[in-house]
Amino acid sequence: xxxxxxxxxxxxxxxxxxxxxxxxxxxxxxxxxxxxxxxxxxxxxxxxxxxxxxxxxxxxxxxxxxxxxxxxxxxxxxxxxxxxxxxxxxxxxxxxxxxxxxxxxxxxxxxxxxxxxxxxxxxxxxxxxxxxxxxxxxxx
Amino acid sequence: xxxxxxxxxxxxxxxxxxxxxxxxxxxxxxxxxxxxxxxxxxxxxxxxxxxxxxxxxxxxxxxxxxxxxxxxxxxxxxxxxxxxxxxxxxxxxxxxxxxxxxxxxxxxxxxxxxxxxxxxxxxxxxxxxxxxxxxxxxxxxxxxxxxxxxxxxxxxxxxxxxxxxxxxxxxxxxxxxxxxxxxxxxxxxxxxxxxxxxxxxxxxxxxxxxxxxxxxxxxxxxxxxxxxxxxxxxxxxx
Numbered sequence: 001x002x003x004x005x006x007x008x009x010x011x012x013x014x015x016x017x018x019x020x021x022x023x024x025x026x027x028x029x030x031x032x033x034x035x036x037x038x039x040x041x042x043x044x045x046x047x048x049x050x051x052x053x054x055x056x057x058x059x060x061x062x063x064x065x066x067x068x069x070x071x072x073x074x075x076x077x078x079x080x081x082x083x084x085x086x087x088x089x090x091x092x093x094x095x096x097x098x099x100x101x102x103x104x105x106x107x108x109x110x111x112x113x114x115x116x117x118x119x120x121x122x123x124x125x126x127x128x129x130x131x132x133x134x135x136x137x138x139x140x
Numbered sequence: 141x142x143x144x145x146x147x148x149x150x151x152x153x154x155x156x157x158x159x160x161x162x163x164x165x166x167x168x169x170x171x172x173x174x175x176x177x178x179x180x181x182x183x184x185x186x187x188x189x190x191x192x193x194x195x196x197x198x199x200x201x202x203x204x205x206x207x208x209x210x211x212x213x214x215x216x217x218x219x220x221x222x223x224x225x226x227x228x229x230x231x232x233x234x235x236x237x238x239x240x241x242x243x244x245x246x247x248x249x250x251x252x253x254x255x256x257x258x259x260x261x262x263x264x265x266x267x268x269x270x271x272x273x274x275x276x277x278x279x280x281x282x283x284x285x286x287x288x289x290x291x292x293x294x295x296x297x298x299x300x301x302x303x304x305x306x307x308x309x310x311x312x313x314x315x316x317x318x319x320x321x322x323x324x325x326x327x328x329x330x331x332x333x334x335x336x337x338x339x340x341x342x343x344x345x346x347x348x349x350x351x352x353x354x355x356x357x358x359x360x361x362x363x364x365x366x367x368x369x370x371x372x373x374x375x376x377x378x
Binding site: 010017020021031041042044045046052107 | 346
């Protein structure tokens, strides 16, 4: 079996922990930065929520979907990873925008947000470098 | 897949093998999925509940003067003046308003709060709310309106009729609403908000609420009134 689903399992699990940690700490104090400076600035900024919902919850939903697809691929024999191509592309695009906001608008960095951006990029690369399944090859 | 062209060859054998093959089930992946999500939840909850202390609670002293020209309440001769830059439409500021109110009650003789407006561009009513607080201040009820704005934030945030709501609140506070409406349009009052915002920009504020204690930026926002009180007492003890 390809190690790809297992890699995705690990990456998405880390992503769930990261985003849940951000969601929990954002609601009760703020996480402490160890590497960067500005976790508080980023997480309390005007860009930290959409429609009143903190962004980490959107991230958690994304990682949970990737985790679910990887679990089904590994244990259920269902080729679920092919459905992740466009969601992972969207996630990387959003991560790039948010990283840009940190760097150019807020001029503050949140290491947990950067970790999430790195994880979503690795997930994107893992999914998009996979050979496309024969049943959808040539259909796009 | 090869077809079975031999009519004498029983097809029941294939059916039999399908019957004996383990059935694909969604139960196992669902259990693993649930366990995975639960494990992530547990780890995140553990990490976030460790009460990790920041390595540096207070940042380096800032060059610009953070205090002055703000509204002040609390102790007359405070050991600590907590300077807050906040936005009335920011949910996090409303949460910290509750926490700070509690802390102020616990340290009535030690703590003073100095509030500065820092309306964020994302809040459609942020500036109007700041104007409302200042307009109420013109009639000597700044802090009453300050409290009311945070406590009723959900009722006016994002609404197009916020100005009417604020006027109604002014009436409930016993203010002259005609004068209040007039003051909402006052250039002089507007310039106070702009001055606060510029002062905040000079302090490189990027999010709200941002607190300064004795001229030093608070890098870590305590999660509760207990933690905030503990932090302030530890600073007073230094």
